[in-house]
Amino acid sequence: MGDDVAAQEFTPADRTRYREKVRRCLDVFERMLRESAFEAEDPWTGLEVELNLVDDAGDPALRNEEVLGAIGDPDFQTELGQFNVEMNVPPGPLADGGLKSYEKHLRDSLNEAERRASSVGAHLVMIGILPTLAPEHLTAKVISSNPRYALLSDQILQARGEDISIDIPGTERLRTVVDTIMPEAACTSTQFHVQVSPERFASYWNASQAIAGVQVAVAANSPYLLGKELWAETRIPLFEQATDTRSEELKAQGVRPRVWFGERWITSVFDLFEENVRYYPALLPVIEEEDPLTVLEAGGTPNLQELRLHNGTIYRWNRPIYDISAGRPHLRVENRILAAGPSVVDTVANAAFYFGLVRAFADSERPLWSQMSFSAAEENFYTAARHGIDAELYWPGVGRVRATELVLRRLLPMAHEGLAAWGVGAEEAHRYLDLIEQRCLIGINGAAWFTRRMAQQQTDDRYDALRAVLAEYRANMSANRPIHTW
Template sequence: MGEKVAADGIDLADRERYRRKLHNCLEALHRLLVEKRFDRPRNLMGLEIELNLAGADGLPRMMNSQVLERIASGDFQTELAQCNLEVNILPHRLSGRVLDQLAEELRTGLGYAERKAREVAARIVMIGILPTLHANDLTAASLSENDRYVLLNDQMRAARGEDFALDIRGVEHLVSRSPSIAPEAACTSVQLHLQVTPGRFAAVWNAAQAIAAVQVAVGANSPFLFGRELWRESRPPVFQQATDTRSPELQAQGVRPRTWFGERWIDSAYDLFEENVRYFPPLLPVCGAQEPLRILDEGGVPDLAEMVLHNGTIYRWNRPVYAVADGVAHLRVENRVLPAGPTITDVIANTAFYYGLVRALAEEPRPVWSRLPFAAAARNFDTACRYGIDATLDWPRPGRAGGIAEIPAVRLVRKELLPLAARGLDAWGVEPADRDHYLGIIDERCRRRGNGASWQAAAFHHARRQGLDRDAALAAMTRRYSELMHAGQPVHTWPVAWPVSARSAVPGPREAATEGA
């Protein structure tokens, strides 16, 4: 979630000073871009995965501090709620056998974390939304012990001025209210970072926005929340509503939500940082020690701490990142579209598809964003979240004829996008064996029309047909998911039916502040 901050109280002078420094940061960023003071191309990528903790019964376990104490590794960190962890993989050069290397590092790291979690009767579950979560599991009391989370929750509550409301109509209808931002913690994702030069940033970000819907369609893994079956990828509507600081009146006026797809293609990384400052009031007005313009005048490279902190409170699905490493500034595109899981192999397949496709599309002489209206890309994203692998998307027709066609996502991926992704991985210098193995997994998902979300829904209904009530069926499905996740075979090979035993009953009654159709 970003840097630690102290929750010591904020007054009006703090906000005025912070706003001044935000604008100074923007001016400094503009100068850095004009003076071309950014790192050279290094083809570096990074990977973060947010994780859930559950017990052997499939129910959430609020004990990340105990698990992290036993893991004792800087690669693992807290996330918003006590049932969440995050694992960070060091940056890698996109070349050679990098995909297999990433898979092996994740197997080693998550295997170790799983052994340590079991010491306190917990399990690591890599899934977009833990299906057994109920509304009363995610309250202010369940937030992790971190000053930033406390301050962020307090500031978002104050900005909204009333309870946060979830109202999502999918397969079923969920209505839930919360006095805190804790329901956001239900959403766990994979975050893919790509370091790019300023000159390539706009093309890479535009390409990432154009394919966000396709990523969701093939990778959806979050069909349940608080006992209700919603969208195939429910994280985006949950995240937007759980962090929505707008009152209903501000929503009616068209004020932008802090969880935002965006509204236009861009020409420069500066466009996104400037929009973030122009449209969104600061939530964490905590000033750093540096004066960015003075640092620049002295020949140094400023950390732009205020802009970085502000940027971390605006939840774009493709987020711009500014950072300084070894005294040199660099820019990254952070892709936040994908849910966690189902398996390490699936995560790396999604990773390969993204990096290959974004490279190929960013280098096309007639780029897709010059032929696809931005509003269509935003509608595609919404459609893919609702229907997952069964979505039909708008996409530019090939050839000179032009125009937009409606095409099933699976056909678009198999006929047009997988060959492009393969070409992009070749351009990165990824070994053909890695390329073919991981892109082949995406192809098989599309051929069988199955991903994590479709498996979860089918397995849940299988358990219901075996006579289990709703909570027991969700718990049984979650346990089965965890078993198959740790076995490691990709999700398109998972059998839906399995013997459901009496052990599947959930221990004890649970209350949930939800309504359903």
């Protein structure tokens, strides 16, 4: 969830100084986009996976500190909840076996992490929302010990001025009120990163937005929350509501939420950072000593720490990232749309589908976003989140069409073309994209499998049924079986 921040209190003067510093960073960033050499000659990709911890029975294991101590690998880090950890996969190029390298690294690291976590009574699960979560797991006492998380929760509740209402009408309906952002911890995701030049950023971000609904449809994996069957990808409405700083009155006035799909196609990465500064007050107004203009004019690369921290508290589903590597700045699109799981090979298949499609559409002579409205892309996103593999989506030149038919007839060939442009070999591309094809032919993804298995359970106790199906899920996940074979 971003950089560590020490526990502290903020005064009105702190917020005033922070706003001035953020705007100074934004001015320097604008100048850098015109003048600086951003790293983009050999674009890399990357991914992060957020994981849940369960005990032997399948209930949440509140032991992330013990687990991280046992794993002893800096690639694994804390997350918001004590039942969460995050794994960062080293970035690299897709060419010459990049996808297979991701799969191998994920498998090897997770297998070893599972072995070590089991020594302290915990197990790793890749799933969007842990279905055995109960209300007592979404309280302030379950927040991880890193001061950043409690501080962020306090600031969101303070900005909102009242408790947070969660109301998700789905197959069933969930209504609850919380006094912490802990429901956000229920949302575990896979995040894909694409490094791009400033000149190409808008094309990649727009393409990512345009295909978001299709991504969710084929990979939804979060059907249950607090014992209720809700949306195929319940993470989407839950994350939006759990971090909402707006009161009902501010919503009615049209104030933008902090978890946001967006409202328009962009022409520059600057559009997104400028919107973040213009629309959103600071949650964590921590000021560093660096003067970014002085650093830039001295020939250095400014950290722009205030701008980056502010950006990290605005949760766009496709987030712009400014970062520095080996002293040179670079830009990334962070695709935050998908749930974790079901298996490692499924995760890499989702990555192959995204990387291939986004490259194909970004390189297209006639941009997809010139053929469809932004509101249509947004509607696709929420329709897919609600209905998953059964969703009907709008597509230019086709109208409304089943997501599975759209993928099979139009998008898989484009994903193959995009992967080829990245330098991925045909055999490697088929290994992963064929899994997407099978999901669409059978009509299955993680959410559909879980709800179907739940319907077959004989017990009247919902949580006993959830534990039983989760045990099956864990066994298939551990064997690295693709979801269409379960």
